[in-house]
Amino acid sequence: MSVRQVTRERMEKEMFQINMQHEELLIALAGNPNTGKSTVFNSLTGLNQHTGNWPGKTVTNAQGKYIHKHCKFILVDLPGTYSLFANSVDEEVARDFICSGEPRATVVVTDATCLERNLNLVLQVMEITDNVILCVNLLDEAKRKKIQVDLSTLSKILGVPVIGTNARDGVGLETLKDAIYQVALGNSKNTPLRVSYGDVVEKCIHILEPYLQAIIKDQVKSRWVALRLLDGDSNIEALLVQYPFLRTGETGEISGALEIVDQMLLEDHLERDTLRDHIVTCLVTQAEEITQKVLSYEKQNYNGMDRRIDSILTSPIWGIPVMLTLLGLVFWITIKGANYPSQVLAIGLFWVEERLTHLFLSAGWPDWLHGLLVLGMYRTLAWVISVMLPPMAIFFPLFTLLEDLGYLPRIAFNLDNYFKKACAHGKQALTMCMGFGCNAAGVIACRIIDSPRERLIAIITNNFVPCNGRFPTLIALATIFIAGAMGSWQSVVASVSILAAIVLGVVITLMVSKLLSKTILQGLPSSFALELPPYRKPQLGRIIVRSIYDRTLFVLARAIIVAAPAGMITWAFANIYVGELSVLQHGAKLLEPFANLLGMDGFILMAFILGLPANEIVIPILVMSYMSAGQMIELDSLQTLRALFLANGWTWLTAVCTMLFCLNHFPCGTTLITIKKETQSTKWTLVTFAVTTITGIILCFIVAQSARLLGLV
Numbered sequence: 001m002s003v004r005q006v007t008r009e010r011m012e013k014e015m016f017q018i019n020m021q022h023e024e025l026l027i028a029l030a031g032n033p034n035t036g037k038s039t040v041f042n043s044l045t046g047l048n049q050h051t052g053n054w055p056g057k058t059v060t061n062a063q064g065k066y067i068h069k070h071c072k073f074i075l076v077d078l079p080g081t082y083s084l085f086a087n088s089v090d091e092e093v094a095r096d097f098i099c100s101g102e103p104r105a106t107v108v109v110t111d112a113t114c115l116e117r118n119l120n121l122v123l124q125v126m127e128i129t130d131n132v133i134l135c136v137n138l139l140d141e142a143k144r145k146k147i148q149v150d151l152s153t154l155s156k157i158l159g160v161p162v163i164g165t166n167a168r169d170g171v172g173l174e175t176l177k178d179a180i181y182q183v184a185l186g187n188s189k190n191t192p193l194r195v196s197y198g199d200v201v202e203k204c205i206h207i208l209e210p211y212l213q214a215i216i217k218d219q220v221k222s223r224w225v226a227l228r229l230l231d232g233d234s235n236i237e238a239l240l241v242q243y244p245f246l247r248t249g250e251t252g253e254i255s256g257a258l259e260i261v262d263q264m265l266l267e268d269h270l271e272r273d274t275l276r277d278h279i280v281t282c283l284v285t286q287a288e289e290i291t292q293k294v295l296s297y298e299k300q301n302y303n304g305m306d307r308r309i310d311s312i313l314t315s316p317i318w319g320i321p322v323m324l325t326l327l328g329l330v331f332w333i334t335i336k337g338a339n340y341p342s343q344v345l346a347i348g349l350f351w352v353e354e355r356l357t358h359l360f361l362s363a364g365w366p367d368w369l370h371g372l373l374v375l376g377m378y379r380t381l382a383w384v385i386s387v388m389l390p391p392m393a394i395f396f397p398l399f400t401l402l403e404d405l406g407y408l409p410r411i412a413f414n415l416d417n418y419f420k421k422a423c424a425h426g427k428q429a430l431t432m433c434m435g436f437g438c439n440a441a442g443v444i445a446c447r448i449i450d451s452p453r454e455r456l457i458a459i460i461t462n463n464f465v466p467c468n469g470r471f472p473t474l475i476a477l478a479t480i481f482i483a484g485a486m487g488s489w490q491s492v493v494a495s496v497s498i499l500a501a502i503v504l505g506v507v508i509t510l511m512v513s514k515l516l517s518k519t520i521l522q523g524l525p526s527s528f529a530l531e532l533p534p535y536r537k538p539q540l541g542r543i544i545v546r547s548i549y550d551r552t553l554f555v556l557a558r559a560i561i562v563a564a565p566a567g568m569i570t571w572a573f574a575n576i577y578v579g580e581l582s583v584l585q586h587g588a589k590l591l592e593p594f595a596n597l598l599g600m601d602g603f604i605l606m607a608f609i610l611g612l613p614a615n616e617i618v619i620p621i622l623v624m625s626y627m628s629a630g631q632m633i634e635l636d637s638l639q640t641l642r643a644l645f646l647a648n649g650w651t652w653l654t655a656v657c658t659m660l661f662c663l664n665h666f667p668c669g670t671t672l673i674t675i676k677k678e679t680q681s682t683k684w685t686l687v688t689f690a691v692t693t694i695t696g697i698i699l700c701f702i703v704a705q706s707a708r709l710l711g712l713v
Helices: 003-016 037-045 089-099 112-128 139-144 151-158 173-184 199-216 222-231 236-242 252-267 272-294 304-313 319-363 367-405 408-421 428-437 439-448 452-464 471-482 487-518 540-575 583-597 602-610 615-627 638-647 652-663 669-679 682-709
Strands: 025-031 049-053 060-068 071-077 105-111 132-137 147-149 162-164 295-297
Touching: 025 037, 025 089, 025 112, 025 173, 037 060, 037 071, 037 105, 037 132, 037 173, 060 173, 071 173, 089 112, 105 112, 105 173, 112 132, 112 139, 112 147, 112 222, 112 272, 132 151, 132 173, 139 147, 151 162, 151 272, 162 173, 199 222, 199 252, 199 272, 222 252, 222 272, 272 295, 304 319, 319 367, 319 408, 319 487, 367 428, 367 540, 367 615, 408 428, 408 487, 428 439, 428 452, 428 487, 439 452, 439 669, 452 487, 452 669, 452 682, 471 487, 471 615, 471 638, 471 652, 487 652, 487 682, 540 583, 540 602, 540 615, 583 602, 583 615, 583 682, 602 615, 602 652, 615 638, 652 682, 669 682
Parallel strands: 025 071, 025 105, 105 132, 132 162
Antiparallel strands: 049 060, 060 071, 147 295
């Protein structure tokens, strides 16, 4: 093996990090967003998969394995993309992996109801490699809309295997596996259709190909590289830097050929600035011609129902009110539904605590060890689990249900104009929605934003929407001080109050995003294509699995890891005395003057500081501080909690300022760790901490001082 080959293999390993055995066959899975590509991936690989990031990029890298006819396959789920012209990080990743020559076959997943648009990507992939399989998915949706796809004719036109599937129900997947097997082992000789770009462009390609063939060998089609030279950088050395997996060679002879083709293009009035538009037009035209030959419709207006629904859900008049109503309903169901399971969990977990206490006493272990491990660490974990798990187990499935129905892109559409005015990315609306369940999950969701600048804005401002860890504090205070006298309407008024807090959080998100884009993160807002997918019947089983395993348990595990040491530290602060006061009381006394300026007291600020690892423990720490209990406790009812707060000088202003600070303060420890991992920067983690905390301080100061000046308290 030559030094060049060794270097190339090492470079590819560093670029793609595909861990595979010698006998395994690598398969790429590509496709537009919303074609069911991930469903195909999950159906083929089952639970035998793992997810990470592509090296050096915050783009998800999902890999899975399956066995078919005694052959082992590794399936790589590439980011959903509309083209391979590399206008975004997702497109760059998909293009580079297919161009690397590593995949033995590339499966392109398309939506049977949007075949014309999806064929654009299919034609581009066929320019790169012959080993292509077209998977026409969502045939059930096509049947429902009375759309017929002639798969046999489509296969003859494209010159590659075409397999129809309904991946959600497992239809056609065995046939797809057979096709992958045949192509990957070289038993199927594909003859892919070549798009014609006109006489002049074709002549230019013909001139360049012989020179390129000497450089790239058989790794990638010389025709595709010639097109990239024509519509991109005319410098072959720059092209090789852009695609480092291509084999290098003598490039001097290409310079003369490029001068010839440039002159030919100019004579035909095709400049480099307009050539890509010409190429895209040819691809679109070809896709239209193919679609006309293979599709038939019983109803021309087959998307009529979807459009009528969109006329309401994305209406300038009704879009926002409907969105707020649906979110309010989700929060009301979460609030009402989480109470009983939380109580049951708390009873069970504290029963275990009693058994642990009995064990410590019978073993004769010291009180400080019992306090540290049981009253500190275990009790904190018990409260975090009992408070976090039920709301997440309700909220995440409801949120995933909206996602599965196809409503989340409509939320992004409704809010896109507002984020554009804030010089932020429209997809930030989606990442913000994820933050409602967990800000750490919202930060991870920021990977869908291609622009590094706008991704940072989304990460920094994600904490301005409350996560389920802050909901208990907001719900308790809203119920006690805002909806306390509403009787049977208490839960409704509390839900409306929480919704108002969320709207305030969205407004603050937009304002801070605008401020960041004009100061430390200046730049022009980028554009993006937002596709409104068809409304689909949700799969309840898949929703439950995805929301429980992928989101609820993932977030809960991170919270537990952070909250365990926090419980021990809190117990230690409450039980270590310096003079007549505990460390916790000394801290509250030190913070009292500053807290008073913000409409709160020192114990409240101390509770937020000690609650850094997990927002769920703020109220228990506060109760422990007021009662000088030396251990984390929670009272029997909200009325008892109200009496305790009033006895310690609380007013409506204290409650409002505490809610404002709960909405706008530093992220929890889990979110900070996630920010550090996603940005690979301590600097931006500290910036996020500072921006969110300063915002909360300014808001509380303005509200508190204004209320006092107006004599409202």
